[in-house]
Amino acid sequence: MPLTLSGPGIRRLSASGSDVPFVVRVATRNNDNARRADEVLLVDDYTAPSLEGYRAVLVRAPGKSRAYPPDTYLLDARYSYLTDGDVLRLDPPRRSINVLYRRSSRSNALLVTERCDNYCIMCSQPPKDADDAGVVDELLQAISLMDPGTEEIGITGGEPSLLGSRLIELVKALKQSLPSAAVHILTNGRGFARSELAAALGALGHPDLMLGVPLYSALPEDHDYVVQSKGAYDETIRGVLNLKRHRLRVELRFVIHRNTYAGLPMFAEFVRRNLLFVDHVALMGLELMGFARANLEQLWIDPVEYADELRAAIDVLDGAGVPCSIYNHQLCTLPIELHGFARRSISDWKNEYVAECDECAKREACGGFFVSSKLRRSRSIRRYVASVGEEEAERG
Amino acid sequence: MALARPFAHRSAYAPPPGYRLLPFRFGQLDHARYLATNDVGEMVVLSRADVRAFVERRLDPSSSIYRELKAKHFLFDDDARVALDLLAIKARTRAEPIARLTALHIFVVTLRCDHACHYCQVSRQNEDRASFDMSWAHAERALQIAFSSPNTDLKLEFQGGEPLLNFSLIRRIVDRSLELNAAAGKNLTFVIASNLSRVTDEVLAYCRDHGIAFSTSLDGPQDLHDQNRPLPGRSSHAVTMAGIAHVRRSLGQDGVSALMTTTEASLSRAEEIVDEYVRCGFDSIFLRSLSPYGFAAKKGLLRSYSVEDWLAFYRRGFERILEVNRGGRVFREEFATVLLQKMYDPQGTGYVDLQSPSGMGIGALVYNYDGRIYASDEARMLAAMGDDTFVLGSLEDATFRSIMVSDQLADVLDTTLLESAPMCSDCPFLPFCGADPAFHQATSRDLLGHKAFSAFCEKQMGVLRYLIGLLHESASDAGTIMRGWIRSCP
Numbered sequence: 001m002p003l004t005l006s007g008p009g010i011r012r013l014s015a016s017g018s019d020v021p022f023v024v025r026v027a028t029r030n031n032d033n034a035r036r037a038d039e040v041l042l043v044d045d046y047t048a049p050s051l052e053g054y055r056a057v058l059v060r061a062p063g064k065s066r067a068y069p070p071d072t073y074l075l076d077a078r079y080s081y082l083t084d085g086d087v088l089r090l091d092p093p094r095r096s097i098n099v100l101y102r103r104s105s106r107s108n109a110l111l112v113t114e115r116c117d118n119y120c121i122m123c124s125q126p127p128k129d130a131d132d133a134g135v136v137d138e139l140l141q142a143i144s145l146m147d148p149g150t151e152e153i154g155i156t157g158g159e160p161s162l163l164g165s166r167l168i169e170l171v172k173a174l175k176q177s178l179p180s181a182a183v184h185i186l187t188n189g190r191g192f193a194r195s196e197l198a199a200a201l202g203a204l205g206h207p208d209l210m211l212g213v214p215l216y217s218a219l220p221e222d223h224d225y226v227v228q229s230k231g232a233y234d235e236t237i238r239g240v241l242n243l244k245r246h247r248l249r250v251e252l253r254f255v256i257h258r259n260t261y262a263g264l265p266m267f268a269e270f271v272r273r274n275l276l277f278v279d280h281v282a283l284m285g286l287e288l289m290g291f292a293r294a295n296l297e298q299l300w301i302d303p304v305e306y307a308d309e310l311r312a313a314i315d316v317l318d319g320a321g322v323p324c325s326i327y328n329h330q331l332c333t334l335p336i337e338l339h340g341f342a343r344r345s346i347s348d349w350k351n352e353y354v355a356e357c358d359e360c361a362k363r364e365a366c367g368g369f370f371v372s373s374k375l376r377r378s379r380s381i382r383r384y385v386a387s388v389g390e391e392e393a394e395r396g
Numbered sequence: 397m398a399l400a401r402p403f404a405h406r407s408a409y410a411p412p413p414g415y416r417l418l419p420f421r422f423g424q425l426d427h428a429r430y431l432a433t434n435d436v437g438e439m440v441v442l443s444r445a446d447v448r449a450f451v452e453r454r455l456d457p458s459s460s461i462y463r464e465l466k467a468k469h470f471l472f473d474d475d476a477r478v479a480l481d482l483l484a485i486k487a488r489t490r491a492e493p494i495a496r497l498t499a500l501h502i503f504v505v506t507l508r509c510d511h512a513c514h515y516c517q518v519s520r521q522n523e524d525r526a527s528f529d530m531s532w533a534h535a536e537r538a539l540q541i542a543f544s545s546p547n548t549d550l551k552l553e554f555q556g557g558e559p560l561l562n563f564s565l566i567r568r569i570v571d572r573s574l575e576l577n578a579a580a581g582k583n584l585t586f587v588i589a590s591n592l593s594r595v596t597d598e599v600l601a602y603c604r605d606h607g608i609a610f611s612t613s614l615d616g617p618q619d620l621h622d623q624n625r626p627l628p629g630r631s632s633h634a635v636t637m638a639g640i641a642h643v644r645r646s647l648g649q650d651g652v653s654a655l656m657t658t659t660e661a662s663l664s665r666a667e668e669i670v671d672e673y674v675r676c677g678f679d680s681i682f683l684r685s686l687s688p689y690g691f692a693a694k695k696g697l698l699r700s701y702s703v704e705d706w707l708a709f710y711r712r713g714f715e716r717i718l719e720v721n722r723g724g725r726v727f728r729e730e731f732a733t734v735l736l737q738k739m740y741d742p743q744g745t746g747y748v749d750l751q752s753p754s755g756m757g758i759g760a761l762v763y764n765y766d767g768r769i770y771a772s773d774e775a776r777m778l779a780a781m782g783d784d785t786f787v788l789g790s791l792e793d794a795t796f797r798s799i800m801v802s803d804q805l806a807d808v809l810d811t812t813l814l815e816s817a818p819m820c821s822d823c824p825f826l827p828f829c830g831a832d833p834a835f836h837q838a839t840s841r842d843l844l845g846h847k848a849f850s851a852f853c854e855k856q857m858g859v860l861r862y863l864i865g866l867l868h869e870s871a872s873d874a875g876t877i878m879r880g881w882i883r884s885c886p
Contacts, residue, residue, distance in 0.1 A: 121403055218467040220476040225409040237478045270467055274482045276742055319883040
């Protein structure tokens, strides 16, 4: 179900309020909690003369205007999904809201920086050279407000390894505050070419940590072109080797588009020969956001056109015992023998289904679409009709 | 959208001019193509013109052959020196299993036998001579040696003659090894190599309870098998069939595996032999060649056919096996599987008879009924012909350590390192091959032999050319079938 997670979303109703951003956890009237100073009360309307210990109040549908206590804000309807336990960053002067964490979601990710030392031609989160020194402090505060029972959380950017020791600090905070959470860090791996960072991360002893590292070819000339940085391939692979030397789990991620699909079989052979110790390989469909949207004509290819290459790559990897998956592909765009490798990989807040999906027999198993995919879709999108033959053909 | 900086064209990331060669070997694959291989078993098939251009540094970096050679680490240029780190990791990985040392320990519990196979390599003795049995004292010393091996895998194999004629000793050895393993904690497996004529319910009950599997001989359909392996008064094929069924009833379908031996009579019947194995419910066959030991050598069977005859037999058997696979049944050829593991598995194969340096001693040890310790199965056969080159010691006084550091073993290992052996060191098939010092000692009185005159080398190259040719035939499904075999290997 698509959601908006950030942008304009609050308007001050009170006469006065904070002129700097702040991080709070959402509480509703039911929540009787001792940490009100770090919480924002979310209600339909608010009539009390004071905040009663809360940091701020968010109102969905105010009645006739009145004198609200300071830091009372009107919440835009797009954020009506917010509920107890969610963690927000409110920026009253900019009238903006940033949903950092939703307690009910399996797709929470911490955006730790927008800087990046790659410049991928299909980047869905184009880098910005902003000064984001304060971001980590805000995230540390947010982590302390998250549900201790959280089961999974991601770290993303930009390039998280640019944080250096602050990245270590973040992972340590996650280990302490969210002891049950599996942590998945998306990184180009280059920062780990220096073994000190890999050593420091390994020394934390996090019980469930995986680093997802993009690699777009067996050859540096191809990979460096896709990430628009000479020397990136060399550093990325050195980073992977260092991470594995320190017993950290690594996943390789290959985004399939017109500039990479032909190299899929060679990539799989290369992984089998040289990087057999990686923990997972994800072959991923394109998300049409950011640079991918800007470069659409150069990048877009209908998945049915690379079915042979995809099949060959999975065959090599699976045959070598490497756990592998296909992400971001609808089942109707894949050969049936690959359906067992497809995962429901799209984050909930940018995930949707289309009309053909309504009566589709495989809807439950299928991950559906990115919201952004409405720009370009495969010609093979269709509903599956349940039949005996199809069930037998499915992989166990 | 306004970009912070524009995207550069692909040409901005092209490799810098000038590449350097990484270590490789090359040679002719067939009349049209060359084969290049490196130390870690990767291979490239290319034209003669491409070989020259490659070596003369004239390859165009945008060409597909350049890209393949670079991805497989036959060349490197300045934009990815991490290639050297990867190559080093692969080389260490491939060499690592050597240090695990001896996993296979063969106990020749008796030389007595009830069959009279023409090609018998152990020069069997008749059943009733008990002086050809191993003593318990020797068996116990052998177990001490076996458990001193640092390998976490230990396979105890019982051979003879017919080992079931001394089943009481097998039982004592297995019991004692399980006792020793309570402290040692190794992965222990047991196999009895038997003609199955002496299999009883009592024997099978013990084997079932102690995880012992059987290996037997099946040379082909009945007339062929009986001709090769005469059994006075009976059909040995019928005995084998009954034995297989009997074993499977107790130990399951996988309780017994089979090996075939090729004789002149087999050469025209490759398809029938494969069909016989399929009919009997096996999922693989090892198409073996005739070895130059034992009665076979005495009777001049070695000269009875040429390597070319055997290669034609192998190809026909292999073709039949591919047909079986196309029909939907996964059925492996074992020799090809060993070679495929050398091509595709990062640690190669543990198959003792195809290693560099040879697997003698460090891969296998044979404890003979008379107390002598041999470096391999073939070494025992050679000794039976009067050549003691590969006797490593005696169960009276040897220890695992004394065997491993002995000059005798060191000489063999030293000489059989193919990377420094004449002709082998230049051969593109080296990573898929191994030393067979017993064969060369038997046929030319030299540990390495002269490869231009070696039937072993001719056979190896014949099979490898054939298999590599099949793997590179894009129109054929043979490659897919073969890669499926190593996928299903444990």
